[in-house]
Amino acid sequence: MSNQNLGLETQAIRTQLERTQYLEHSVPLYLTSSFIFEDAEDMRASFAEEKERNIYSRFSNPNTSEFVEKICQMEGAEDGYAFATGMAAVYSTFVALLNSGDHIVSASSVFGSTHTLFTKYFPKWNITTSYFDVNKPETIENFIQPNTKILYAESPTNPAVDVLDLELLGIIAKKHNLILIIDNCFATPYIQNPIQFGADLVIHSATKLIDGQGRVLGGVTVGRSDLIREIYLFARNTGPALSPFNAWVLSKSLETLPVRIEKHCENALKVAEFLENHPNVASVKYPFLKSHPQYEVAKKQMKLGGNIVAFEIKGGIESGRKFLDKIKLCSLSANLGDTRSIVTHPASTTHSKLSEEERLAVSITDGLVRVSVGLETVQDVINDLKQALE
Numbered sequence: 001m002s003n004q005n006l007g008l009e010t011q012a013i014r015t016q017l018e019r020t021q022y023l024e025h026s027v028p029l030y031l032t033s034s035f036i037f038e039d040a041e042d043m044r045a046s047f048a049e050e051k052e053r054n055i056y057s058r059f060s061n062p063n064t065s066e067f068v069e070k071i072c073q074m075e076g077a078e079d080g081y082a083f084a085t086g087m088a089a090v091y092s093t094f095v096a097l098l099n100s101g102d103h104i105v106s107a108s109s110v111f112g113s114t115h116t117l118f119t120k121y122f123p124k125w126n127i128t129t130s131y132f133d134v135n136k137p138e139t140i141e142n143f144i145q146p147n148t149k150i151l152y153a154e155s156p157t158n159p160a161v162d163v164l165d166l167e168l169l170g171i172i173a174k175k176h177n178l179i180l181i182i183d184n185c186f187a188t189p190y191i192q193n194p195i196q197f198g199a200d201l202v203i204h205s206a207t208k209l210i211d212g213q214g215r216v217l218g219g220v221t222v223g224r225s226d227l228i229r230e231i232y233l234f235a236r237n238t239g240p241a242l243s244p245f246n247a248w249v250l251s252k253s254l255e256t257l258p259v260r261i262e263k264h265c266e267n268a269l270k271v272a273e274f275l276e277n278h279p280n281v282a283s284v285k286y287p288f289l290k291s292h293p294q295y296e297v298a299k300k301q302m303k304l305g306g307n308i309v310a311f312e313i314k315g316g317i318e319s320g321r322k323f324l325d326k327i328k329l330c331s332l333s334a335n336l337g338d339t340r341s342i343v344t345h346p347a348s349t350t351h352s353k354l355s356e357e358e359r360l361a362v363s364i365t366d367g368l369v370r371v372s373v374g375l376e377t378v379q380d381v382i383n384d385l386k387q388a389l390e
């Protein structure tokens with residue numbers, strides 16, 4: 001039966017590429033670095049890509065193929081490749097597609113390491129980047145140059161939870177013949193499918209909500225098969241592949257993604273509503289709160305609001321640090337998208353090396369706190385935030 005007409009939950013659970021002679025119900029773990037050939041002709045034809053088969057686990061492996069196939073189905077993508085981390089996916093995708101002299105137009109607010117790639121590493125190869133203000137997408141076209149090749153954004157963004165109009169980005173990319181790449185990590189394939197709005201490629205850090213339990217690192221890029229072919233060839237030769245074990249874990253995780261995300265989002269909305277009414281909180285950003293500046297856009301393109309809530313604590317950096325010190329139940333951790341709720345204060349931690357001006361350019365104010373709402377009893381999370389705020 002083709003999985004194309006099945007529901008997303010069924011795709012996440014029932015996509016199984018092959019069974020061994022044991023007819024196992026749950027997909028086994030294929031811990032093997034290579035695969036064998038019948039004879040010299042089989043080996044020649046396999047290397048010539050006349051046959052679709054596994055040769056070496058840096059190229060493909062049944063576990064990584066199953067994981068990629070599930071993400072492709074859930075995102076509505078033609079093809080994909082799985083990476084060891086989300087950053088390996090981001091890096092390899094750009095490097096596989098760009099040449100020296102090319103230009104990127106990116107949203108100003110992107111994940112810190114992605115920003116570092118654009119500012120520190122890509123200029124070494126004469127690849128330059130211009131940034132548009134996430135709150136002024138109408139200015140994007142001002143940054144497009146004759147050598148612009150990629151339009152890049154996250155939505156919602158990390159850590160400020162800004163939302164970009166994917167339909168608008170799709171229209172601009174098409175008009176200027178740009179490759180539109182969306183990092184869909186905060187939304188997951190359950191909440192939002194950027195390809196529907198014109199994205200050519202979608203990237204995920206599978207380390208976050210796709211694993212959802214803080215166990216393994218992983219990344220994946222899916223989308224247009226001609227672009228994935230370039231990415232695959234780059235990855236096959238440079239080696240950022242996802243391990244079969246992590247692929248197996250992530251593939252199992254996808255089976256519960258829809259139910260986990262429903263609960264994460266239900267809890268996050270309650271946390272956002274609580275914070276919005278707290279006197280020590282200056283403002284709250286959550287895509288499905290009416291007060292979010294891009295609420296209408298979020299409602300148009302997202303099924304649910306996600307599990308990340310950003311809020312501005314009154315009193316700036318000092319209050320942010322004190323707030324973290326008072327947290328008892330939630331974790332202080334660099335990860336997000338876990339069953340355990342996690343609280344971070346970017347200005348005094350992940351982004352402390354940036355000047356205030358640089359932080360503001362990427363929407364990180366001194367009092368910004370990011371909460372990744374987990375799956376605990378939500379009242380316990382709210383009580384923890386409440387006592388820390390007071």
Ligand SMILES: Cc1ncc(COP(=O)(O)O)c(C=O)c1O
Binds near residue numbers: 088183207208218
């Ligand atoms: C939006 C976004 N993209 C990419 C990454 C990188 O993923 P990884 O940590 O798996 O390399 C992260 C990590 O937090 C992220 O939040």
